[in-house]
Amino acid sequence: MSAAKTATKRYAMTVDTRQCVGCKACVLACKAENAVPDGFCRQWIVEEIRGEFPKLSAEIRSERCNHCTDAPCVKNCPTGASHVNEGGVVLVTHHKCSGCKACIAACPYDARFVHPEGYVDKCTFCLHRVQKGLQPACVGVCPTGTLTFGDASDPESAVSAQLRERSSKVNHPESGAGPNVHFLV
Amino acid sequence: MATSRREFIQIGGAGLGAAALGSGLTTKWWGLDPDVVHDPGTDGDQVIPTFCELCFWKCGVLAHVKDGRVTKLVGNPEHPLSRGRLCPRGTGGTGLLYDPDRLKKPLLRKSTKRGGQDFEEVSWEKALDFTAEKLLKIKKECGPDKVALFSHGFGGSFFKHLLFAYGSGNVTAPSYGQCRGPREVGFNLTYGASLGSPEVLDIAHSRCLTLIGSHLGENMHNTQVQDFAQMIAKGGELVVVDPRFSTAAGKARYWLPIRPGTDMALLLAWIHVILGEGLYDRDYVEKNAIGLEELRAHVADKTPEWAFTETTIPASTIVETARFIAGARPASLIHPGRHVTWYGDDVQRSRAIAILNALLGSWGRRGGIFVPTQLNVPKYPVPDYAEKPKTTQDAPDGVVYPFAEEVLSHGVCDATVPGRIMTKGCPVKGWIVYGSNLLQALPQRKNVEEAIQKLDLLVAIDVLPAEIVGYADVVLPEATYLERWDDVAPVPWSEPFLAIRQQVVPPMYESKPGWWIAKELANRLDLGQYFPWESGEQMVTDRLKAGGYDVEKLKAKGVVKGAPVPVRTDEGLELAFHTPSKKIELYSKQMADAGLPPLPPWTRHEQPADGQFRLLFGRTPTHTFGRTTNNRFLSEVYSENEVWLNAKAAKEQGLVHGEIVTLLNQDGVRSQPVKLKVTQRIRPDCVFVVHGYGHTNPGLKFAAGRGMDDQTLVTRIAVDPVAGTTGMSVNFVTIEKAPGTTAAAAKAEA
Numbered sequence: 037m038s039a040a041k042t043a044t045k046r047y048a049m050t051v052d053t054r055q056c057v058g059c060k061a062c063v064l065a066c067k068a069e070n071a072v073p074d075g076f077c078r079q080w081i082v083e084e085i086r087g088e089f090p091k092l093s094a095e096i097r098s099e100r101c102n103h104c105t106d107a108p109c110v111k112n113c114p115t116g117a118s119h120v121n122e123g124g125v126v127l128v129t130h131h132k133c134s135g136c137k138a139c140i141a142a143c144p145y146d147a148r149f150v151h152p153e154g155y156v157d158k159c160t161f162c163l164h165r166v167q168k169g170l171q172p173a174c175v176g177v178c179p180t181g182t183l184t185f186g187d188a189s190d191p192e193s194a195v196s197a198q199l200r201e202r203s204s205k206v207n208h209p210e211s212g213a214g215p216n217v218h219f220l221v
Numbered sequence: 222m223a224t225s226r227r228e229f230i231q232i233g234g235a236g237l238g239a240a241a242l243g244s245g246l247t248t249k250w251w252g253l254d255p256d257v258v259h260d261p262g263t264d265g266d267q268v269i270p271t272f273c274e275l276c277f278w279k280c281g282v283l284a285h286v287k288d289g290r291v292t293k294l295v296g297n298p299e300h301p302l303s304r305g306r307l308c309p310r311g312t313g314g315t316g317l318l319y320d321p322d323r324l325k326k327p328l329l330r331k332s333t334k335r336g337g338q339d340f341e342e343v344s345w346e347k348a349l350d351f352t353a354e355k356l357l358k359i360k361k362e363c364g365p366d367k368v369a370l371f372s373h374g375f376g377g378s379f380f381k382h383l384l385f386a387y388g389s390g391n392v393t394a395p396s397y398g399q400c401r402g403p404r405e406v407g408f409n410l411t412y413g414a415s416l417g418s419p420e421v422l423d424i425a426h427s428r429c430l431t432l433i434g435s436h437l438g439e440n441m442h443n444t445q446v447q448d449f450a451q452m453i454a455k456g457g458e459l460v461v462v463d464p465r466f467s468t469a470a471g472k473a474r475y476w477l478p479i480r481p482g483t484d485m486a487l488l489l490a491w492i493h494v495i496l497g498e499g500l501y502d503r504d505y506v507e508k509n510a511i512g513l514e515e516l517r518a519h520v521a522d523k524t525p526e527w528a529f530t531e532t533t534i535p536a537s538t539i540v541e542t543a544r545f546i547a548g549a550r551p552a553s554l555i556h557p558g559r560h561v562t563w564y565g566d567d568v569q570r571s572r573a574i575a576i577l578n579a580l581l582g583s584w585g586r587r588g589g590i591f592v593p594t595q596l597n598v599p600k601y602p603v604p605d606y607a608e609k610p611k612t613t614q615d616a617p618d619g620v621v622y623p624f625a626e627e628v629l630s631h632g633v634c635d636a637t638v639p640g641r642i643m644t645k646g647c648p649v650k651g652w653i654v655y656g657s658n659l660l661q662a663l664p665q666r667k668n669v670e671e672a673i674q675k676l677d678l679l680v681a682i683d684v685l686p687a688e689i690v691g692y693a694d695v696v697l698p699e700a701t702y703l704e705r706w707d708d709v710a711p712v713p714w715s716e717p718f719l720a721i722r723q724q725v726v727p728p729m730y731e732s733k734p735g736w737w738i739a740k741e742l743a744n745r746l747d748l749g750q751y752f753p754w755e756s757g758e759q760m761v762t763d764r765l766k767a768g769g770y771d772v773e774k775l776k777a778k779g780v781v782k783g784a785p786v787p788v789r790t791d792e793g794l795e796l797a798f799h800t801p802s803k804k805i806e807l808y809s810k811q812m813a814d815a816g817l818p819p820l821p822p823w824t825r826h827e828q829p830a831d832g833q834f835r836l837l838f839g840r841t842p843t844h845t846f847g848r849t850t851n852n853r854f855l856s857e858v859y860s861e862n863e864v865w866l867n868a869k870a871a872k873e874q875g876l877v878h879g880e881i882v883t884l885l886n887q888d889g890v891r892s893q894p895v896k897l898k899v900t901q902r903i904r905p906d907c908v909f910v911v912h913g914y915g916h917t918n919p920g921l922k923f924a925a926g927r928g929m930d931d932q933t934l935v936t937r938i939a940v941d942p943v944a945g946t947t948g949m950s951v952n953f954v955t956i957e958k959a960p961g962t963t964a965a966a967a968k969a970e971a
Contacts (some may be wrong), residue, residue, distance in 0.1 A: 055450045057438030057468050059842035060858045061309040067857065068293040068312050070261045077857060085466070089867060089901045090478045094471030119256050129257045164260040177296065179306045179443050180450030 046105075047123035047161055048188035048216040049175070050198040051098050056182040058083055058096040062174035066100075069162065069173035073152050078159045079174060097219055098174070098182060101126065101147040101159035102207070105214030109139035109148065117155070123187065124216065125163045130155040144211035161185065188216065263292040269725045270297050270779025272710065274374060274702035275310035275317065276845040277396070278302060278419055279710055280443045281779050282311060284703060284725040291315050291703060291726055300780045301444075301718050302419060308441040309843045309855065316854030317701050318729070322922050323684060324698035325730035335673055335692045338919065345733065345741070352695050353745030355678040356387065356651060363647035365389045366611035368678075369633045373657040375722070376699065378708045379739035380655050380682070386743065386751040390610030391649070393628040395662035402946040404561045406624045407571025410809050412584055413799030415626075416557055417593070417713055423789065424448035424556075426588035429549035431460040433484055433574065435558045438468035441842040442559075458549070460542050462487060464837065465865065465909050466902035475542050481835050481907050481950065482564050482826035483532040488573040489823060490528035491543045493520040495580055500547035502582030509796060510579050512808025512820075519820040531825070550581040552588025560839075565939025565948035568624070569821040572809070576821070579805045587791045593713035594786040599767040601760055603751050622945030623815040629945050631663055631938075637672035651678035655735075656699075658687035661847045661913065664935040664949050682738060685851055686920030698732040705734030706757030709764055717783035721761060721775050736760065817943055826939075826951070828906070832874075833953040834866070835907040836884070838931040846913030851924040862914040862928035863898040866956065867905040871897070874956060884908070884954040886934040894959040895929035908954065 058081045066072065066079050079100040086093050103126045110118045110126060117133035120126055128139075133155035140148045140156065151157040162172035166185075170176070175183040186195035198204075204218040265285030273280045273294075281300020285292045294314045298305030327348035328340035343351075359367050365388030370380055373394050381392050397405075405415035416422070424430055425448035437449050449469075453459075459473035462484065470476040479487060495501050496517050506513055525536035525543075532539075546553050555577045561567050583589025612628050622629070635642040637649040652673075663669050673679060673692050681693035684701050699705075707722040728734065736757035743752045754760035762772045775781050787793040800806050813819035829835050843859040844850055864882060866874075876882065878899035884892040893915045903909055915930030939948035 052454070054472065055453055057441075057446065057450070057842065059309050059438065059441050059446070061307060061312065061842075063858055064309045064312045064843075064854070065295070065307070067854070068315065069263055071263055071292075074853070074857070085471075085900075085902060087901065089466075089869070089904070090476070092466050092471075092476075092901055094466070094468075096468070096471070121256060121258060127256065127258065129254075130259060131257075132254060160259075163258050167258065173295075176305065177307050177312065179308055179441075179447050180438075181447070181454065182450070 044189045045123040045187050046189040046216070047103065047125055047166070047185070048195050048218065049161070050184045050195055050204065050218045050220050052182045052184075052220045053095050053097055054220070055180045056096045056098055057180055058098075059179065061177050061179055062098050062183065065173045065177035066159070069165070070160070072157070076149050076151070076157070078157070095221075099145070099207070100174070100217065102145055102213070102215030102217045103161060105216065106212065108142040108144065108211070108213055112138045112142035114138060121163060122167070123163075125161045127160055127163065128156050128158065144208045144213055145215070263287070265292055269723065270777070271703065271722045271725055272300070272720050272779070273307070273311050273314060274376070275314055275849060276442070277374065278442045278444070279375065279712055279720065280307060280311055281720055282307065282314070283779070286725060289726060291318055297779050299778050300720060301714055301716050301782070302712070303443055304447065306443065306447060308443045308446065309858070310441065310845060310849060311443065313843075313849070313852055313855040314701075314703060316852035317684065317849070318703050318726075320685060320851060320853070322686065322851055322920055323730065324686060324690070324696060324732065327698060327731070328696035330694050335679065335694070336670075338691050340696065345731070348695050348697060349741050349745060352678070352680055352697075353742055355694075356742075356746060359650045359677060360387065363650055364611070366391060367647055367649050368651040368653065369393060369628075369649055370653045370655065371395070371630060371633075371657045371659060372655040374655065375710065376702070376705070376707050376735040377655045379735045380653060382751065383739045383743055383748070384653070385606050385610045386748045387746060388606070388608060388610055390612040391628050391633055393630045393633050395630045395657060395659065397627045398629040398631055398946045399562055399662060399664065399949065400560050402562065402625070402627065402944050403567035403941055404557050404559070404571045405626060406568045406944040408557065408575050409626065410568075410624065410811060411572055411575035411579065411800070411806055414592070416590070419444060419712065419714065420557065420559070421591050421593045421713070421715070422448070422554060422556070423588055423591045423715070424554065425451040426552055427452050427457050427549075427554045428552040428588055429458050429460065429546055429554070431462070431546055431553070431555045432469055433462045433488075433556065433558060434563070435556045436463065436465075436467040436469060436839055437556075439842055440559065440840045458545070460546060464904040464907050475538070475545065477534050477538065477542065478904055480531070480533045480828070480904070481837065482828065485566065485570050485573060485821060485823055486523070486528040486531035487534060487539065488570065488577060489520050489523035489821070490525045490539050491546065492516070492573070492577060492580065493523045494525060494540055494543035495547050495577075496520065498544070500544065501580035502550055505551070505582035506580060509798070510805035510807050511802055512806060515808040516576065516820060523823070547581065551583050551586040553581045554578065554583050554589050555581070562941075562946050563948050563950040564826050565941050565951070566822075566824045567941050567946060567948055568943035569818065573821040576807050579807060584805065585790050585794055585796045587789050589789075591715050591788040592794060593715065594717045594788055595713040596711045596717045596719045596783050597768065598709050598711050598719060598764050598770075601754065601764055603753065622941075622943065623817070624943050625945045630659070631665075631947055632945060634663060634669055634672045637675055638668070639675070648675065650676060651680075652676055653680045653682070654689050654693070655682045656684070656848075658689050658847050660688040660692070661930060661932045664932065664938045664947050666933055667936070682735065684732070686918050687847060688916065688918050691918045691920070697738055698730065699738065700728035700732040700734045704728040704732065706736065706761055709761055715788045716785060718780055719770070720780045721765075723758070723776060812943070829953040833887070833955055834870070835950065836886070836931060836934055836952045836954050837907050837909045837950055838912040839909065841911045844911070844913060847916065847924075848913070850913050850916065850927070851921045853923055856923065860927060861896065862911040863896040864929070864956070865898045865900055865903045865909040867903050868899050868901050870905040871899040876956060876958065881959040882956050883959050884929065884934060884956060886936060887953045888936040890934055890936055892929040892931075892934055892954075893926075897956070908956070
């Protein structure tokens, strides 16, 4: 990848709601990969059922931190622990975090929690894996191929192709945060 | 929000945060410290391939081991059943390995009555001597066929071999008589082949998939769900017949919320339309099938209008879906299902599904049912069994079902109680139970408990203290699948491959691998010559070497593949049917000769009275019924079952979402307290629960007292006259408030 491309890299994820069965393989693979402590998950499943029996419709979404372009958590972090890392991935540097929860209050997606060790924790897009050329754990495990991760600034990436070819939406667009997890409908 | 964000931070930040916010200097100071991409450090020093046992699909996993501990399990990309991906359970194998409630030492029961939970820890020597002594006594006094093995799971192969060497053919599993048996019989009668597990379905290429009560996506068989999602991605369509708005129904072009117990009417009406409108595959049927005219006459009066009165599905919808299904043929698959023991005419319903698939020409075709291939591994050279293993079905007055292909678990149960089915001769005296929680798996719990109390010997080989373990005389703690070698697995599939299960970490506590337990028992039964191997690993490597396989490569990769073989006609497969006529038997002469209806008849099943609900049960993606409900890792996302009840029905009953209720069945048996889930997603004449909850063995410290056990309420069964399997969706319940009981209180009581 060229230097110019690296500089503008914008990691994003698509979630294909047509394919997702809500099995939570993503939630558990994330827990295992990231040694997420008992009682906490960095991802979750939302099942939205509309209508009344027998006229019903359903949408299932695998959700996580949106790694927002204009992240309210980063803006509201008093210590600089929450920051924007490579490719726009929002991370928390553990030892800088005082556990003040300002970011938790600021997050439009309720994606953060306080780790028992005192710092605030959340999805990292598995940047430690991505930097080794691997997929995030949730993307790798997903039996239905619901999740696609990649560089949205690269028109050749699978994520860009998905966003070009399919209709998509984001959660809480009114937050103005610029979420980077897109739901294909 | 009344408090501004800034104020909140000042409150919540408690000093440090507030100070940092207030001072640019402080912020800058923090900024000098570089940001970190934390690596959670779960990658293993070693990555060892094996295959999963959280269910029975046998997906390839890669186990990461660091400092002697399994840190994570990921899908093996080389393995055809996982393709690098896992279902939620597969990741959760560590929750089994490190379950604090595991059986740690061999146990012997102290009291005379079974079920009292009073065990003493003993040495392996003592436990094995005790077991062997009892087995020898039964063999001497009553004959070897008076011992039965109930087995569920891949590791059971060593105990099957042991039982055959001992002289008994009574090898049985509820996974047959209480699950997929009728389907296998129905397809065997029609095509001369059954579907097996993993099912040989080419769903990835289907243009239309019809599910009859099968809830793919909640039933999480990895490869099948992968194929299902691929089919959807490619624009394949779904027709879902289910009284519940399942996950699959939410993705379907057509959801048919059928009245439970009437699927046969819909199937016959679909056949009526497809034949009547000439929508079937004429060439395929002419060439490959017999009995078309008999079938045509059989369904002449099975009109959509008639079916509406039984199913509540409008006639126009039945016609429209029949045309839609036929329009996609031959890549139009009517899914044969997996758990199909519902109403007692289950073989006949499976026959109707098989017939419908034949009319669509889906057997052997792309997007239909493929004809599997398998690699050969030579058997380990052991002596022939001394005599042909006998089964209770050889007993002079045993009840024999003409087309049962396996020994029936509830049949063995009946043969254990004098006078129940066997009035002459010696009843079954000993049960060896491998990984099968019979008290939650078999219907009519009272009968099961009665049989258990009649036994001379009950041996439980298990990993966790399931209910059946609490009733055992001797408990042999097995190592988990991650701690043992098992036999080689050449799985019948669309591509030939074989995989090995190898030890990832040494057995914890005093648990032992199944191969070792079986061998030690064999030595004590004077059957040592049947277990000549030094270890499971040696047995596997010898077999592989004899087959010319590269053992080191297999150990490194976990899997080896053979050259592709055509498994569908578009790949060059020539269709062949192993029925007596060598054709697809739409009309079954075999059944007619046995005095059974040769074409699937309509039977009207009893429906619940007003205020009663039919009890239906099924799966959730994160669990393999009671086998995983104590798994704390998996329970992070699903930890107790709930009763699904239609919202309108709930209102009529004066019940609200989230309250604690009990279910009372038609025979006065009451369930444990359970949470009510009021939902639009189910018909008003039935309720649904996830199977495998309501554990009562206090040894399952996490699962005991969570949710309810549906099997306790299955006091009534409908025995299938063709296969002897037990239809269990024939129980009706009323719902009562559990006053003053909260879920927590219920748990404390238990």
